Amino acid sequence: MKLSDHDLLQIDEEYLSSLSSAELLAVSRKMLEDLKESRERLNRTPDNSSQPPSSRSAYLGIPVEQDETLSDEDEEDVSPVEKKGTDDADGDDSPGPSGSSTPSAPGKGKSDSSGKKPKGRAGKPVGAKGFGRTQIIPIRSTVVHRAETCAACDAALPLDARFTARIGYVTIDLIRGAPDQPGLRLEGTKHLFGEVACRCGHISCTGPGTGDRLEIAGRKTATSLSEWRIVGPMLAAFIVALAKRMRLSRSKVQEFLIDWFGLELSVGTIDNCIREVGLAAAPVQDELIAELRASALAHVDETPWKQKGQALWLWVFATANTVLFCVGRRTRQMVLDILTEEYAGWLMSDGLMNYRIFSRRLRCWAHLIRKAKGLSTSLDKESKRFGSRVLEVLEYMVEEVKDGSDPPAAESILEEFQGYCELYRDYPPSEKVRSLAVELLNDWDVIWQPVRVPGLPLTNNDAERALRHWVIARLISHGTRTAEGSRVLGVLASVIETCRLRNVSPWDYLAEVIAERRKGNLVPPLPAPVAA
Template identity: 40%
Template structure:
């Protein structure tokens, strides 16, 4: 077996060195390179199906192996059904198994609730006025016509820590007016919107109280628990046995309750981004919706965050921020952002790519990588020095760029040369600098602006971890619900407010057909 070439040796190999070798020496070296290439290719081709790599190492856009694997051809064998007529052959073929959706199937038997918790409190709901003539009604003449139980929790505080489970029985009354008309107190029930959340009912007649429903959403999103683990925690910690179907209904009802907040979230986001000194951070990561490869977008400002699931296109970006957004936009190198006139480019991505070149095995690539790292480091040190000395927005426009004008021209000339490099990664980084030149170095005119897209990347990190366990969402409705509730949770956290308490108030208001509470203000604002 040929001895493997070390990195120290590979870094010295180039076309000039190979040209000086004799045919025997070239054959000897080629044998080693061929062995190394095969071994490297085998390592690249490893996946969870053919190695000990965990399933989580598979890229989100990669389908299961059964979807792409082709069965190996087999030698023909004698058939036991030879000589049978085509009609008999057709009747003996196994029927194709229909693919079904997850969850309860149409026509399957249902199961009623068998848990009846002891009642801790009673609430009486009487009609106050006649629905026909409007006269006030006497409470003494009311009669109970129905009742329902609601299980809720009381959140703890510093003065009274711990959670308290409370079961309330709601007594519903009817009354007859002197005009002869009978009136009833009927709990509010909203008609499900077939376009937004078909089949999702928002109303007061619910087993799960608003606080408990908000806690279920919190466990699903912030704690990243699955339905089964959420069910287990509620049963073993709080003594509340609920089915996974009820838990999913709570999640969908919470999203349906918060639908009016979608526009308010975007309005706050764009108002902050276009304010004096505001910056809109944008990023996206892969996301699956029932196996389809989509993208999870995030839009972040200092006090707001919005998430959306959709295609990775310019239309998706413009649908959120509009075609005439005039604020600063911080992003990575994706081409959908390039049409924006006030775009900033994240330097962290460029530094990582330059460091990768500096550690590569190609000589030209290493030289370009080291040069780029040193050049960006010089500029970053100058920007940091200005921020420490002054740091006032609008006071250093063009100063740093003028100081490095000659070096900028030299670096651009080098990028134009390296764009023709035979080394793919070297050429790709050089072209990236050329294509995004103004977006990358615009900060030299405005050194108070951010250098990286860290705000957007941090906003996505939590959901990337969630994606590895739940494998995305199951429908467009689920994607919208997830994105909306994640936006509310993230915005509340950025503003120093409790997302749990706010979502509970939103659910309670929607159930009672009241105006939803506005998005909470930032602490200290």
């Protein structure tokens, strides 16, 4: 670069006006060279430079919807990028010697009038040889599920009554070792169901339990809860831990199970486990929403989320011992669906206008400090002066709140600072200066609530910390592909983060949830917080 930051700080309109034509031309040439070099740096991508592919934006090719409301903040906006590439059409048959296409064999490669090969029926052709499980699972124990009472007369069935097995299945589950012998092992269990005859002559028959069933339009197989599964409750929770907590793909989970446990599961079985656990734990969200609405202080934040061609947002609502995630649009209705207009607690958020419907609102000072720091390093003298002043006041107020603020002294400083911000409300040269000044003035009382009410938080760190793990997961997975996948993500992330916040194991709880819900029972309540 020809000009350094020190040089640019000295270049303003007054300096340029004082130069002669030759001097101005010389300065312009240097600035032009710097501009071209900067533009070339901005245009570098993994396709035209040595940048790694991981530096590419995860949201390329996703059209961004125009939100119903606008934000005071620009840092989370996602720029729409024009989609590139089209689907490749199937090629025509190769032309014969005379230039015409070679006739296809009957039933193979037959083209329609448009020249495209019609897609065949999905799935195994009728009559074709099927493929089943080839791995032999060693059976460690057998559980006989026999009726305890007669289904007709309600009489207790004697234990010595003859049991006739009719159906059965094998379940593989993960067994944890004792405290004196820690470790993990897989264990196969055979479950038998059948008939027992009563003295009244009625034959009572047992069968595997069943729970909820979720039908998805366009999908042949529904997600359902049933005890008739090869994957046991704790193993299902372990698969969720690998996929959601360790951020492994379905194929990587499959690889892990083969390498470390010698267990062969298909990618489809692993995916179905995750969907099933998400369906089983779905009612927990109602309990979390109820706790959020009753809380005295809630933190809320949102981050972009990709759902196969649609730009959505991952929302998080966090309290002292509750975390709720959901995927949806960045609208006011999303907030109202969770908290409702009757929410009476304090709400800590950023500057998004959707939150302004709540009277007891707080603003995150960390966002304002970052913006002030950005202006304080500006190459424009006036922008630098304004940013430095905002940063000075914010840092002073942080110390005041920590040490126990002196309300009269603080109010005097804030009154003077408010007048200073009014001077920059319509500052023409810099849009960023105007934006920060207007943001401070529009939310003036909200921003300085912690100065007047002791004990209120200064930042939205609780919500941002809850989002951090899932933001990293987004960089790896690039989001979800279906609405069901987004719902499963919200449910499982909510349960995992809430249990972590309460110092309890989310995997023991999820195993209990899947076991009860497969039987058709209600979801167990969330564990109470445990002191650290």
